[in-house]
Amino acid sequence: MTVPPAPGPRWLGDAGQITLAAGLALVLLPVGWSSVADGEVALGWEVALLGALIALHAAVATARRRPRPSFVVGAVAELVMVAAPDLSGPTAAAAGSDYGPLLLPSGLCFFVLLYAVSAREPRPWPGVALGIGLVGCLLAVVRLWRFDGTGLEGWTWWLMVATATVAATVAAWALGRFQATRAAWTDQLADRAAADERQRIAREMHDVVAHSLAVVVSHAEAGRMVVAQQPERAGDILDTISTTGREALTEMRGLLGVLGGDRESPTTPQPGLSDLDDLVERMRGAGLQVSYAGAEPGPVAPALGLTAYRVVQEALTNVTRHAGAGAAATVTVTRTDRQLEVDVHDDGVAGQSLQSPSGRGLRGMRERVAAVGGSLEAGPDGDGWRVHAMMPL
Template sequence: MTTTVTGPGPRWLGDVGQLALAGLLALVVLPVGWTSVVEGEVARPWQVALLAALLALHAAVATARRWPLPSYAVGAVAELVLVAGPDLGGPTATAAGSDYGPVLLPSSMCFFVLLYAVSAWAPRPWPTAALAGGLVGCLLTVVRLWGFAGAALEGWTWWLMLGTATVGGTVAAWAPGQFRATRAAWVAQLAERGAADERRRIAREMHDVVAHSLAVVVSHAEAGRMVVAQSPDRAPEILETIAGTGREALTEMRGLLGVLRDDEVGTDPQPGLADIPALVGRMRAAGLAVEYDDAPLPPVPPGVGLTAYRVVQEALTNVARHARPGAVATVRVERAADGLRVSVADDGGASPVPTAPGRGLTGMRERVEAVGGTLEAGPAATGWQVSARMPV
C-alpha cells in the first residue's frame, strides 16, 4: 500500500508558499520568455503553442504541491512543445548570436520545480518514473540543441556542458525531493512505532491489573459460597476483600488511563517495591500461601520498581490460577551486585510450558527487557519458577 507523503504544518500554508513561488517565477522569468516568443518571428500557430506552453509551465508550478502528478504531466507536455518548437529570431536571437530553440527560455526551469514536487509528494513508483522522464527530456534537449551556434563553446565542449547542465539540474531537483519524502516517512514510522509501543504498554498494564484483580475476586467468590454457608460471620470479611480488590483495580486503571487524556492534571502514582508487601497480603487473604521476607529494600528507579511489582503480581496470579490447591509460593526480591533480582516459585506443579506463550508471560518479558533486564520462566524442581534480573 502506498500513501502520499505530505509536509508538516497546515496544508493551506504549504499551498500559500507554492503560490508565492509560482508568482515569483512568473514575475521574474515569464516576461522574458513571453517577449522572446512574441518577437521571435515564428509562424502564428507556433507562437500560440509556445505561449500556451509557457503559461502551462507556470500554472503547473502553482498547483504542484496539491496535485504533483497532474502538474508534472502538464509541465512535461509543455516542455515537449518547447523542445519541438522552431528556432526563435528577433532581438533576443540577435543578442544570443543566432536563432535558438525555445527550450532555452528561462521558463524551462519551472520543470525542475515540478520534478521536485513529484519526488517529494507523489507515491511510489511515480518519483522514479518522473526522474526517467526528466532524463529522457535531457536527451531530447541535447539532440535539439546539437547544432546551436550561439554558444561561446563549440564542438564537444558545448555538448559536454549542455549534457552536464541538463542531467545535473534534473538530478539536483529530484534528489532533495526524495530526501524529504524519505525523512517524512522515517518520522512517520517512528511515530507509529511509538504509538504501537504505547499501546502494548497499556495492554500489559491493563492485563496485569484486570487479571490479578479478577483472580482474587473469583477465588473469594468461589470460596465464599462454601464458607458463608458454614460460617456466616465471615461473609463481611470476604465481601470486604472483594470490594477492596475492586477499588484498587479501579484506582490503578484510572491512573493508567489518565495519561491518555491531554487535560489530565495528575494521575495516581504507579506501584513499586514498597507496594509488594501489600500485594502479598492480598494474595494471602485470597487463600494463597505466600512466603516473603518483607525487609525494606534500597530505592530503585520508578520504572524498575513498577516492573518488579508487575512481575510478582503476574507470577502470583498464575500460581493462584494454575497451581494445585494448597500450593505455597515463595517470593524473593533482593538487591545484588548485578542489579535487582526478583524470583517467584511455587511447589504446586503448575501447568507445563505452553506451546505459545500467553499474554501474561509475554508481557512480563517485554516489561523486563524494556528496562534492560532479562527474564526466565519455566518448570522448577517441584513446580514453576519465574526469575527476573534488572539493572539499577
C-alpha cells in the same frame, strides 16, 4: 509504498505550494513572456509558447495535490518549447544570436515537477518520470546543438549543456526519492511506536484484569463458605472485593484514557517496589500463603520498579489460578550494586502441568523484563513453579 500527496516541507501545506508557484511566476515569467512577445515568431508559435509558459507555472501550483497530472502538463509544455523555432528580437540581439525557447527561465519549473512526482507518487511513476526527464535532456542537447551565441562551439557547448541538464534532472529526482524514503521511514517509526504502545497497554490491561479478578474470585469463593460459619467476616471480605474492584477500575480508566487520547483523563502513580508489601498483603487476604523478603531500600528507576511489581503480581496471580489449593509461595527481591533480582517460587504440584511458558501472562512478563534490559526464566522447579527475573540497575 504509500506516500503523502505533498511535495515540499509539510508545515507549508497548500498555501506554501501556491506561494512557491507565485514566487517562480513573479521572477521567471515576465522575462519569458517579453522574450516570446518580442521574439518575432509566427503568431501560432507565439500563442503556443505563451500557453506553455502559463501551463508550466500553473502546474507548479497544483503539484502538491496532483503531482502526476502536473508533471504531464509540464512535460508537454517543455515539448512545445523544444519544437518551437528560435527566438530573435531584443533579447537575442543582447545575447549575440537567436536562441531556442528551451533557454527561457520558466523551463526550470520542470525540475520542480519532477521532484514532486519522485517524492509523492508510488512506483513505478518516479522511474517513468526520470526516464521522461532523461529523454528530454537528449532532445534539449539535440535542439541546442548549433547554438554558438556565447562563442563556445562544437563539443564544448554540447558537453556543457548535456552535463547541466542531466545533472539537474538526476538531482531533482534523487532529492524527491530521498524525501519519499525519509517520509516512509518516519511513518514506519510512528507505526512501530504506536504498536509498542498498544502492546504495553495490552500488558497493563492483562495484569490489572487478571490480578484483580483472581483476588475477587478468591474472596467470593471463600466468602461463600466462610460467611455461613463466621458471619462477622463478611464485611472484611466484601471490603476487599470492593477495594480491589475500585483499584482495577481506576487503573483501567487511566489506560483507556491513554488509548482514547484523553490527556485530561485522571491518572494514578504507577506501583513500584514500595508497593510490594501491599500486594503481598492483598494476596494473603485472598487466601494465598505467601512470604515476602524485600530488597534493600533505595531509589530505582520508575520503569524498573513497575516491572518488578508486575512480575510479582503476575506470578502470584498464576499461583492462585494454577498451583492448586493450599499452595504456598515465596517472594524474594534482592538488590546489588548492578542488578535487581525477583524470585517467586511456589510448591503447588498442579502448577507443573497447568502453567505454560508460552502463556500470555508469562510472555508479557518476558516482554516487560526485556524492555528494561533484563532476562526472565519461568518453569517447573522441584515440586512447584519458579519465576526468576534479573534486571540491571
